[in-house]
Amino acid sequence: MKFHQPNAELFIPDGSPEAEALRRTTHLGIGAHQDDLEFMAFHGILRCFARDDQWFGGVTCTNGAGSSRTGPYAGFSDQEMMSIRRQEQNTAAVIGGYSAMIQLDHPSSVVKSATEQGLKNDLKEILAATRPDVVYTHNLADKHDTHIGVAVAALLAMRELPREQRPKQVIGCEVWRGLDWLSDEDKLLMDVSNRDNLAASLNGVFDSQIAGGKRYDLATLGRRAANATFFNSHATDASTQLIFGMDLTPLVEDDTLDVADHVCAHVEKFRNDVRDKLNQRLGKI
Template identity: 30%
Template sequence: MLDPNPSSRTTPSDGSGPAPGGLLPPGVDRAATPPQRVAVLWCRRSADAATEALAALGLIPLLLDPTETTQFLDAMGEPSVLVVDCDALDDAAMEVLAQTRSAHPRLSVCALAGAEASRDGLLRALRLGVSEVVDPDDAEQLLATLTKVVQAPPAVRVLAVGAHPDDVEIGCGGTLLRHRDAGHAVTVLTLTLGAQGGPAVDRRREAVGAATRMGAELLLADLTDTRLDEEVGLTRLVEDVVATVRPSVVYVHSTADQHQDHRAVHDAVVVATRRVPEVYCYQSPSSRVGFSPTRFVRVDDTLDEKVDLLGVYRSQSARHYLEPDLVTATARYWARQLPHIRHAEPFEVHRASGDGPDLL
């Protein structure tokens, strides 16, 4: 049994602990991982040095023809960096580069230009916003330059905690999608497989599917459904997850809830995240009248995708609270708190430093 006394813990949960993606406590499985960070290369010469440097930075290098890039960006989203060989910058490639820079102004672009590189091509690339120019034959300089221009891992790390599969998606799915779209790293921690509500194997598969669609990391524990209030080591387990994920924003059940598992998770998370600057409590179908939100996040742009996420939970399709019209009506109801929006998700503010991400 894990240590029931959280005050005896020495692992910090203020951002100074292990790096994200590190070791998890026993009983917690990394069931889904976020999409890999990728780099796109346009090269006519050998790309070995560039691919080795990118791989050393933890990126997956993808060698594409410039004409394939727009389709890739539409399907996969913005890569961490675009590496272009000046010798590959013909008129068609320059047009694609201009379109890419216009559509993705934050995207870092690094030009490979050796001693024989076309001066005209290099000048045109610089006019289009190339971030850095580097000699592809200088391996040390190449690695140093790519290290400088590659987009850093997200500074905002979000942890959403739920007792059962689908809890998080119901309570804050639209908000988590907003975080994802803002480039924030999202982790979902689900503490049971919800075996009292359906076959555990189905609910696990559905949770993985929903996290994958959301681009989130999914951490799953298999504690006893409906008995979390009796789990002596629950706080310690959550503390260990917090030390690994190192979140800057946390979402969890409200204590104003009729379900004993939800209240137990709330209590454990409040203790385990005592050094996290932003902690918010979401509404569940079992929330009581005492749920008193004071923060409302606009989900106009993500509500349809939230409904699709909830549709992944087919084993729960008979639950009235998953019906799309009720999900939409609930978001419409809470939007009355904010001007000029149609849909919102409500949160009780447990802690807010004032420096958290503004999603309104």
């Protein structure tokens, strides 16, 4: 495959031929940064782990140059940080048994641009080669601009594919904003209980971020535990680790739907629910 950035790479952990590794991919994660896949798309990784009939493929869109860095990584240059983050991501792909790991190496400024087409075209080529059943990407209410850029580029790429090549399910995942606010009937529930060991192994690979000043490993498992416990106030916990997702499938099935309107409808539903509950207690309803 030929990508827009000269330092983009395709890594295949088990050494299979490129065409085979791409073709066998059933679950594809499209994340902005090295470590996003492990934090947001663990459901897909777990569904495919140690199986030969389902395979997880990963795409990381940015080059990692803007990473925070303190402690042992405080003196690292952008180039050194890019190199170590790439190595960490490939190590996670080995641990998780990914079918393929693609690192597109785009600068964040390109990903956030509304006019640059390189990322969208790269993703379109990957999607056409893999034809996954399920795609995991960032949710449309994420507060990180680069995450939104990746999610929008992924949706536009899927919309440009022939309908028979589009994924059956597209899930927007939690990273830089949880989805607890999404109405319960609209949440996609992804149970990842009882595999904390695998989750910890994957999360812990990214030492440049953890020792570099961000305890993503603890925060990620903590959010999943909180989701499981606080999901239902009137029942015992059915899960110990739960990831919430936003269903983006309608935006891929129907090209006429407005992307911003889709997520804002969820926000408005949350607003109305809060207002109605308050008004009931105030005797206004």
